[in-house]
Amino acid sequence: ARPARYDVLFEPVKIGPVTARNRFYQVPHCNGMGYRDPTALAHMRGVKAEGGWAVVCTEQVELHHTSEITPFIELRLWDDRDIPALARMADKIHEHGSLAGIELAYNGMNGSNLYSREVPMGPAHLPVATFMYDPVQARRMDKEDIANVRKWHLAAVKRAKLAGFDLIYVYAAHALGFLHHFLSRRYNQRTDEYGGPIENRIRLLREITEETKDAVGDTCAVPVRISVDELLGEGGLYKEEVEDMIGLMADLPDLWDVTLAGWENDSRTSRFSEEGAQEPFIEGIKRLTSKPVVGVGRYTSVDRMVSLVNKGILDMIGAARPSIADPFLPKKIEEGRFDDIRECIGCNICVSGDFTQSPIRCTQNPTMAEEWRKGWHPEKIRRQQSEKPVLIIGGGPTGLEAAQALGKRGYEVTLAEANKELGGRVLQESRLPGLSAWVRVADYRKLQLNQLANVHIYFDSRLTADDVLGFGIPRVAIATGATWRKDGVGHAFTLPIPIEEGAAVYSPTDVMSGNCPAGARVVVFDDDHYYMGGVMAELMAEKGCDVTYVTPASEASTWTRNTMEQHFIQKRMLEKGIKIRSFTLVKSIGRQETVLACTFTGKQERVAVDAVVLVTARLPNEELLLDLKARQAEWADSGIESIVAIGDAQAPATIAHATYAGHRYAEELDGAPLAEGQLPFKREIAELLPLI
Ligand code: FMN
Numbered sequence: 169a170r171p172a173r174y175d176v177l178f179e180p181v182k183i184g185p186v187t188a189r190n191r192f193y194q195v196p197h198c199n200g201m202g203y204r205d206p207t208a209l210a211h212m213r214g215v216k217a218e219g220g221w222a223v224v225c226t227e228q229v230e231l232h233h234t235s236e237i238t239p240f241i242e243l244r245l246w247d248d249r250d251i252p253a254l255a256r257m258a259d260k261i262h263e264h265g266s267l268a269g270i271e272l273a274y275n276g277m278n279g280s281n282l283y284s285r286e287v288p289m290g291p292a293h294l295p296v297a298t299f300m301y302d303p304v305q306a307r308r309m310d311k312e313d314i315a316n317v318r319k320w321h322l323a324a325v326k327r328a329k330l331a332g333f334d335l336i337y338v339y340a341a342h343a344l345g346f347l348h349h350f351l352s353r354r355y356n357q358r359t360d361e362y363g364g365p366i367e368n369r370i371r372l373l374r375e376i377t378e379e380t381k382d383a384v385g386d387t388c389a390v391p392v393r394i395s396v397d398e399l400l401g402e403g404g405l406y407k408e409e410v411e412d413m414i415g416l417m418a419d420l421p422d423l424w425d426v427t428l429a430g431w432e433n434d435s436r437t438s439r440f441s442e443e444g445a446q447e448p449f450i451e452g453i454k455r456l457t458s459k460p461v462v463g464v465g466r467y468t469s470v471d472r473m474v475s476l477v478n479k480g481i482l483d484m485i486g487a488a489r490p491s492i493a494d495p496f497l498p499k500k501i502e503e504g505r506f507d508d509i510r511e512c513i514g515c516n517i518c519v520s521g522d523f524t525q526s527p528i529r530c531t532q533n534p535t536m537a538e539e540w541r542k543g544w545h546p547e548k549i550r551r552q553q554s555e556k557p558v559l560i561i562g563g564g565p566t567g568l569e570a571a572q573a574l575g576k577r578g579y580e581v582t583l584a585e586a587n588k589e590l591g592g593r594v595l596q597e598s599r600l601p602g603l604s605a606w607v608r609v610a611d612y613r614k615l616q617l618n619q620l621a622n623v624h625i626y627f628d629s630r631l632t633a634d635d636v637l638g639f640g641i642p643r644v645a646i647a648t649g650a651t652w653r654k655d656g657v658g659h660a661f662t663l664p665i666p667i668e669e670g671a672a673v674y675s676p677t678d679v680m681s682g683n684c685p686a687g688a689r690v691v692v693f694d695d696d697h698y699y700m701g702g703v704m705a706e707l708m709a710e711k712g713c714d715v716t717y718v719t720p721a722s723e724a725s726t727w728t729r730n731t732m733e734q735h736f737i738q739k740r741m742l743e744k745g746i747k748i749r750s751f752t753l754v755k756s757i758g759r760q761e762t763v764l765a766c767t768f769t770g771k772q773e774r775v776a777v778d779a780v781v782l783v784t785a786r787l788p789n790e791e792l793l794l795d796l797k798a799r800q801a802e803w804a805d806s807g808i809e810s811i812v813a814i815g816d817a818q819a820p821a822t823i824a825h826a827t828y829a830g831h832r833y834a835e836e837l838d839g840a841p842l843a844e845g846q847l848p849f850k851r852e853i854a855e856l857l858p859l860i
Contacts, residue, residue, distance in 0.1 A: 170504035174470055176477050178502060181222070181460055181484055184389035184422030186267055186334045188222035188484065191477060192498040193462050195425060196271040196337070196393070197488040198227035199528035200521030201537060202241040206253035207852050208527065209243070211540035213268075214260030216491055219546070220498030223484070224261045225269035226254070228339060231324035232317075234286040235346070237279035237298075241525050245272065245324045251331045258332035269335035270328045271393065274317055276346025277306035277355070289313055290349050291356040291363065297343070299729070309346075314362065314372065317346065322379050329384045336388050338377045338421065341395040343429045347373050348395060351413065352405045370413050377420050385422075391462075392421040395429030396449045405429065407449055411456060418457045425462045425486065426450050432732040434464065435488065438514025439602035439699075440736045444472055451481050462486040468493075468511040470501050492518050493532035495546050507615040510546075511608045516731035517824040523730040531609060531824040534569065534831035541849040544835060552578040553838035556809070559584065559641035561631055561792065564592020565823050566815025567647035568613035569830030575620035577834065582641060583617075584629040590614055592649050593816070594823060596680040601706045603699075609823060633795035640807035645833050646793050647813075650786035650820035652677040656754065658695030658784030660720045660767075666756040672779035673757055676700050679781065684711065687778020691762055693754040694719045694783045697727045698822070701783040702737045708781065709744040716747045716775070720767045724748055754780065786820035788813065 181188045194216050201209040216224045229243040230236045236244070244250050254270065261268040277290030280302040288296055290306040309317070328336045340347035349355035350372045356363050362371050373392070380390045394414065398404030414424060427434045428446055436445065443466050450463035460483035467473055468490045476482040490497055493512035500508050510532045518536070521528035527537035535544035558574055560567045563585035571583045589595060591610035598607035617623050636644060652675035656665030667673055674685050690713040694701025702725040705717040717724060724741055728734045741748060755763040761774045793813045796803075803811070812818075815829040842848060 170501060173474055174501060176474055177470070177485070177498075183223075183267075183335065183391070183460055184385065185387055186389045188267055189265060190220065190222045190498060190502075191473075191484045192221045193223040193484040193486045194221040194225055194491045195462065195464055195486040195488050196225040196227050196269070197492070197518075198240070198242055198522045199537065200241055200524070200526050201528065202227065203244045203250075203253070204241050205527060205852055206243070206256060208537060208540040208850075210253075210257040210260045212528075212537060213257050214263060215539050215546065216495045217261045217264035217266035219491075219494070219496035220502060221266060221491060221495075222498075223267045223269050223335060225335070225337070226257065226271055228271050228273035228275075228344065229254075231272045231274055232320040233284045234281065234320075235273075235275045235279055235288065236281055236283055237275050238281070238283040239525055240522060242273075245327050248327065251327055254328070254331035254333070262332065267334040268332065269337060269391070270331070270333040271337040271339050272321065272324050272328065273339045273344070274321060274346050275344060276349055278344050278349075280304040289317070290346060291358055294355065318376060318379060321376055322383055325380050325383050329388055334388055335391055335423075336380060336384055337425075338373065338380055338390060338392045340373050341393040341425075341427050341429060342431045342434060343395070343398065344431065347376065348429065351394075351410075352398065354398075354400070354404050366409065366413055367416065370416060374417055374420065377417065381420070389422040391423035391425050392417070393425040393427065395434070396426050396453070398429045399433050411452065414453060414456045419459055421459060423460045423462060424453060424457055426453050427464055432735065435516060435519060435732060436514075436736075437516045437731060437733050438466070438605035439733065443467060443469060447476075447481065454480055454483070460484060464488065466490060466512055466514055468497070468509065470506070489514065489516075489518060492528065492530050492536055495533070507619070510612045513605045513608045515606065515823070516733065517822060519732055520730035529824045529828065531822070531827060532612065534824075534828040538849070541851070542835070544831070549573055549576050549835065556642045557582065558643045558645065558837070559636065559639060560645045560647060561636070562586070562592060562647035562649060562817065563590040563625070564647060564649045564815070565594050565609050565826040566649075566817070566830035567592070567645070568610060568617070569827045570645055570647060570814065570833045571623050572613050572616040572620065573831050573834030574837065575617065575623040577837075579622065579837070581623040582639075583623060583625045584631050585625065585627050586630040586648075588627050590625070593826070600680070600703045601710060603703065606823070609827065631792065633792060633799055636792070636796060636811075637799065637802055637806040637808070642807055642809045643837065644796075644808060644811040645814050646790075646811065646817050647815050647830065648789040648792060648817045650788050650816035651675075652782070652786050653784055654678075654782055656693070656695075656757075656782055656784055659697070660695050660753055661784075665754065668756075668758040671757045671759050674779060674781045676704055676781070676783055679704060679707065684708075685713065685779030685781060687713070689714045689777045690716070690779050690781060691754065691775070691777045692717045692781045692783060694721075694725070696783045696785065697721055697725060699725055699728060699733075699737075701725060702728075702741060704781050704783055705741055705746050706744060709741075709746050715745075716749060716777070717741060718749045718752045718754055718764060720751060720753050722750050754782075786816065788817045788820060790817060793817065
């Protein structure tokens with residue numbers, strides 16, 4: 169049972185005319201599904217409600233076609249035809265007794281309107297503020313435009329109510345919507361009654377909040393989401409200024425939902441901020457209002473949540489990423505099942521779903537976005553379909569996930585780990601600078617395995633083909649991971665680069681095993697482009713090396729734009745004195761000198777370095793698989809039915825893919841084979857309209 173001091177988290181909270189059954193609040197978060205996958209999305213939110221979140225919100229929902237954010241895939245409420253998809257979601261949330269919240273967004277100068285081809289609007293004539301540098305400008309709104317947007321917002325509010333939502337947001341946060349743009353002097357350079365002093369800059373927010381309350385306030389709560397600080401000093405919105413704004417509207421909304429701006433500051437990865445990092449910014453807001461306050465901070469620690477409430481900092485614990493990693497976080501706390509909590513690792517692979525327009529994924533929760541598509545559930549898995557045991561070779565993220573999920577299905581599982589500890593790559597990577605929270609991937613799964621008597625773990629077990637054939641366990645999954653290459657093959661070079669015999673070349677695998685370059689001058693060649701190259705450079709700099717980071721991309725760790733970390737990574741690298749050479753290749757490596765080349769002109773440059781760390785690509789650890797495949801004729805006599813490689817051992821990828829691959833193996837074992845042409849997931853197809 170849970171300790172009594174946690175009871176406070178399960179007190180109901182009145183939000184205007186509605187009541188939340190506890191203090192757990194899933195704040196708005198996008199998911200890469202939106203209007204394309206509304207049923208998958210409805211199920212995903214329904215599972216959050218089932219997991220105990222008293223309030224479950226949508227992502228930002230485009231409220232009008234003159235403000236859409238193509239290529240991002242959000243929900244839409246452009247006209248009545250969008251209501252059924254949203255109603256489906258609200259219904260799913262209600263099925264489990266939770267309140268459904270919708271965040272209506274008019275993005276204004278944050279969207280280029282690439283789909284609708286309407287001219288974007290904002291408080292001033294300014295380029296559209298997307299990171300893609302679209303060659304589009306927003307035009308300055310005149311009085312008629314302001315009146316129109318108010319009208320459109322109101323129309324969307326009424327549709328949201330018809331769809332069944334209980335909380336209808338006014339969204340003024342993150343520098344992502346026009347209301348934030350009106351609040352901030354950075355964007356609002358108006359001289360009319362909507363610009364200048366804060367009374368004027370909040371005018372539109374006040375008007376829209378009042379109109380929303382007048383329209384639906386008798387039955388729906390109206391929260392305002394606002395960013396307390398843009399972390400730009402007095403050049404942007406800052407805490408004291410926003411506190412004055414909140415003070416002026418104190419009790420007008422039914423709830424204040426407070427965050428940092430921009431989004432990259434609000435959803436910072438664990439590499440760049442700790443749990444609760446927003447606390448100094450949200451502290452004190454409650455004194456300004458009698459209405460409930462929600463705040464965020466990647467909260468997974470229960471004591472911390474309790475102290476936020478007891479200290480009077482927050483009324484409700486807001487969470488986006490923790491609710492993605494564990495949709496059942498509230499239920500598990502309620503039932504005192506603390507060992508079962510899958511804590512968010514703060515990697516932001518969830519955010520990459522939005523940036524790559526693909527269904528949201530999560531390193532910790534492989535069922536995220538697969539609730540309807542594949543029928544997966546974060547807590548329930550179908551019972552075993554046969555008595556045949558399973559051998560899993562490798563206790564990294566893939567093997568651990570497969571073992572625990574199969575264990576829960578009821579199978580007899582043998583997990584063979586070559587080392588003395590479970591965790592594989594997450595254990596190694598969590599020892600690198602900034603990545604310590606990633607060990608939670610192994611921790612959660614180890615705690616689950618502790619509860620499963622039918623999973624037998626063997627350490628120091630580097631199995632050979634003879635061993636596997638000798639055991640005769642009918643199903644074998646090889647999850648032996650991958651090894652970083654040391655031949656330069658990556659995105660730029662598909663064939664090995666010239667490396668002189670005796671040259672000091674290292675890979676991340678070497679470095680993580682303690683075999684680090686000793687010399688003073690180190691080149692890190694990053695042709696992988698996710699986090700590892702930047703982390704290696706950081707580590708070398710911490711060890712006192714003179715580090716040059718070389719990449720054919722335009723910037724360090726370029727893929728981390730999708731996890732909103734690129735800016736922070738490059739800043740940290742520069743602050744550590746790392747020299748960054750963009751658009752540059754390592755062409756060859758010698759004992760005395762290394763040859764670099766410009767990606768455009770090919771112009772070469774010889775540099776004297778003591779060591780090169782190649783972060784380019786990985787190779788699956790597939791020796792055992794190949795040995796066993798070479799002896800396939802012996803499988804049947806040994807009682808073996810199937811041997812497959814899963815996760816990095818099949819094709820190296822993210823840790824999110826590793827856990828997904830392990831889970832998929834477990835889910836699909838003894839499943840019905842797909843019919844010819846059948847997809848391994850459900851998808852929603854738009855209705856084909858008559859051709860007229
Ligand atoms: N905030 C919004 O107001 N609207 C959004 O559509 C939105 N999308 C998000 C999508 C993802 C994948 C994530 C991780 C966050 C998003 N956010 C959005 C910000 C979250 O609501 C939240 O404020 C932030 O992630 C910090 O909370 P956390 O630490 O609990 O994740």
